[in-house]
Amino acid sequence: MAWDAPVARRATSLAFTGLTLAAVLGVAGLVFLGQFGVPTPLVDGGYWALGVLLAALIVLGAHHYREAANLAIVSGLSGVTRVVPGAFILALAGAIFSWGHDGLAFGIGLGAGCLLLQLIIAPRMAQAGATSLAELVAVRFPGRMTRVTCAAVIALSMLALLVAELMAAGLIGARVLGIGYAAATAVAGVAVLACFALRGLRSSAWTNGALVPLLLIALGLPLVILSAVWYGVPIPQIAYANALWQVQGVEEMLLEQDLADPAFMRPMLTPFVALTPTNFLGIVLGLAAGAAVVPAVLGLSPAAQRSTRSARSAALWTLAFVVLLLTLFPVAAAYAKLSLATLVADRTPVAELPAWVFTYGQLGLLQICERAATDVESVIAACAALPDGGGALALHDVAIDPDAVLLAMPEMTGLSRGAFGLLAVAGLAVVLTTALGPLGAAVRTLLGDGRTRDAAASASRAPFAVGLALAALFVAIAVAVASRHPAGIVEVATWALTATAAGLFPTLFAALWWRRATTAGAIAGMLAGLAVALVYLVGTQQFPVHFYEAQEVISGSGATGDEYFAQLKEAWLEAEPGEAQVLAWAALDAHARSAASLWGIGNLAAALLGLPAGIFALIAVSLLTRAGSASTESEPLSPQRVNLGA
Amino acid sequence: MPDQSPPESDAVGRERGARGRQVRLPIVALAAGAFLAFAVPRFVQPLNLVDVLAFPFGYYMAAQGILLGFLTIGIISARWHNRREGRDTKVS
Numbered sequence: 001m002a003w004d005a006p007v008a009r010r011a012t013s014l015a016f017t018g019l020t021l022a023a024v025l026g027v028a029g030l031v032f033l034g035q036f037g038v039p040t041p042l043v044d045g046g047y048w049a050l051g052v053l054l055a056a057l058i059v060l061g062a063h064h065y066r067e068a069a070n071l072a073i074v075s076g077l078s079g080v081t082r083v084v085p086g087a088f089i090l091a092l093a094g095a096i097f098s099w100g101h102d103g104l105a106f107g108i109g110l111g112a113g114c115l116l117l118q119l120i121i122a123p124r125m126a127q128a129g130a131t132s133l134a135e136l137v138a139v140r141f142p143g144r145m146t147r148v149t150c151a152a153v154i155a156l157s158m159l160a161l162l163v164a165e166l167m168a169a170g171l172i173g174a175r176v177l178g179i180g181y182a183a184a185t186a187v188a189g190v191a192v193l194a195c196f197a198l199r200g201l202r203s204s205a206w207t208n209g210a211l212v213p214l215l216l217i218a219l220g221l222p223l224v225i226l227s228a229v230w231y232g233v234p235i236p237q238i239a240y241a242n243a244l245w246q247v248q249g250v251e252e253m254l255l256e257q258d259l260a261d262p263a264f265m266r267p268m269l270t271p272f273v274a275l276t277p278t279n280f281l282g283i284v285l286g287l288a289a290g291a292a293v294v295p296a297v298l299g300l301s302p303a304a305q306r307s308t309r310s311a312r313s314a315a316l317w318t319l320a321f322v323v324l325l326l327t328l329f330p331v332a333a334a335y336a337k338l339s340l341a342t343l344v345a346d347r348t349p350v351a352e353l354p355a356w357v358f359t360y361g362q363l364g365l366l367q368i369c370e371r372a373a374t375d376v377e378s379v380i381a382a383c384a385a386l387p388d389g390g391g392a393l394a395l396h397d398v399a400i401d402p403d404a405v406l407l408a409m410p411e412m413t414g415l416s417r418g419a420f421g422l423l424a425v426a427g428l429a430v431v432l433t434t435a436l437g438p439l440g441a442a443v444r445t446l447l448g449d450g451r452t453r454d455a456a457a458s459a460s461r462a463p464f465a466v467g468l469a470l471a472a473l474f475v476a477i478a479v480a481v482a483s484r485h486p487a488g489i490v491e492v493a494t495w496a497l498t499a500t501a502a503g504l505f506p507t508l509f510a511a512l513w514w515r516r517a518t519t520a521g522a523i524a525g526m527l528a529g530l531a532v533a534l535v536y537l538v539g540t541q542q543f544p545v546h547f548y549e550a551q552e553v554i555s556g557s558g559a560t561g562d563e564y565f566a567q568l569k570e571a572w573l574e575a576e577p578g579e580a581q582v583l584a585w586a587a588l589d590a591h592a593r594s595a596a597s598l599w600g601i602g603n604l605a606a607a608l609l610g611l612p613a614g615i616f617a618l619i620a621v622s623l624l625t626r627a628g629s630a631s632t633e634s635e636p637l638s639p640q641r642v643n644l645g646a
Numbered sequence: 647m648p649d650q651s652p653p654e655s656d657a658v659g660r661e662r663g664a665r666g667r668q669v670r671l672p673i674v675a676l677a678a679g680a681f682l683a684f685a686v687p688r689f690v691q692p693l694n695l696v697d698v699l700a701f702p703f704g705y706y707m708a709a710q711g712i713l714l715g716f717l718t719i720g721i722i723s724a725r726w727h728n729r730r731e732g733r734d735t736k737v738s
Contacts, residue, residue, distance in 0.1 A: 101708060112679060112682075114720075115720055238699060244701065269702055271691055277688055281688075284683050284687070288683060308727075309731060312724045316721065
């Protein structure tokens, strides 16, 4: 054997510790420079450069010491960045901040996905000897049509995930570079492409795990400090119980003092205010199935391929780190919420609002009195223009973009600039490196790489320029979509995982566990699942009016009985062409978007429709085509079969 | 199903023996996971009436308890399967 486990373990822990220390020292150096008169924009630009440098180091490091990737803990750490995309890491705290209890659905879903990966995906894939979903599907369901369908579904769903990652990178870029969000997204796209060129097509992503300790420090350390200082308990997961009760107390006080509008308030502890129970469970289902499939799409780590036992241990490490990470986001959300609510409860005059309010206001991420809070004068003018304006700020007057909450948390809670810098650096490095996963998977699958080991070898001899050109095309499309900011980061990331789940989970599950599944069934499952999920996601989001009018055919409820909709439509039809018609359409579109849903299922919970559609199509077509199917399709999986297939 | 593959070495045979026994879905673990993920969130409101570690219990479960439950299921399931595989390998 070329490596020795204890030596590899020592070398890897040294390398990971070194990288974490380097990042912390780098941030400390920048903070130091800031205190000695270096302008803040330069220091912030330094954070961006440090984040990109870290990502580049991670990518370059993956070319060396690949033996270390065989260690279960290293494999488990890199699994964290496969199961929880960087976009979620940035946006989860914001989701809990703005949705209260209902925002916890995302964390539960990702955790459940991790458990599914450990229980039914990773060990069984190791048993089958498959390294990725594309390879497994190509061997288990042979045929050109399956390969093409699988490649198309993977490319589409990974593109959606790339959009979410670029949105997150764009947000951090906009904050630290002080440039517009669209420009920051494009710059992030270039950085991702550069990292892709450095990594190459088939290089391992095992070093991504090195970012997890850094991320835990960047996220956990501020929370430990706040917990210790505020409540005397240095364990955030325990201490924030106090913050929750305080938030509830402040919220009740604000309601009594008319400083909060009950129509807009989403109390932190009250369930099912932002989501119905059905939609809550739909999100959990979609993220669970999606997060379980994505690592298989991206390709399992070497440790996960060695044996079922090794795959199980690696997935267990992943689960442990994911649970640790996910339990920190509700704490960050509670502390941020408490800080903001206290700011309002203290009746802070506009002139004395903290600087972070205007920093995020200038980026368009924070509004006060319905206008971006760019400076004190504009806030005073905006509030005076409101019908009941002029008095103290109310909680509903201050609207911070949920995506920005985690980044703003250190400043909101009064921590030093270093805490923000470390979070920005770690967040950027994580988002950039995790963006490479979906990009690489999409390019590889379109090149026909990864289907089987031999094909992979031949494809990797194909000119790298072709892969790079494809990657550039993907990044360009993703940047174009991301810069339009189609919705919040957490929404886009959830849609991406939902599409992945609906398109690929039934087929992956059947390939691993159901002998009677046939090639035709697999194709039908992938197409039906993805089609239903996409029609629902795109229909309710992009064409709500048409969707609302059409939904009566399926669900029995729709536009016909909706008098308000009829009025708005009439107003639009009768409006003069020009601005009046545009405004009338906007009103109609907004109403239809709020009402367009089948059986009350919101588009974040589209897995409730897409997954059953995929499962039903797979089972029905498999049973119907069973008699005519090739005998190889019904054989159980075994390493021999896979290797023979290759 | 009759195995028509060529004769295997002892090591491969033992490995396949272990693998052959391990083809069943981990139904109990999956059911426990599904209960935590889908049933517990439905009962947040009544659970919130109880305080645990100073938390309203329903919120605690949604924020941490369910995730810790997943981890527990993962650990128990991994130990159980690893032990069974080890036993099967010894037997064959």
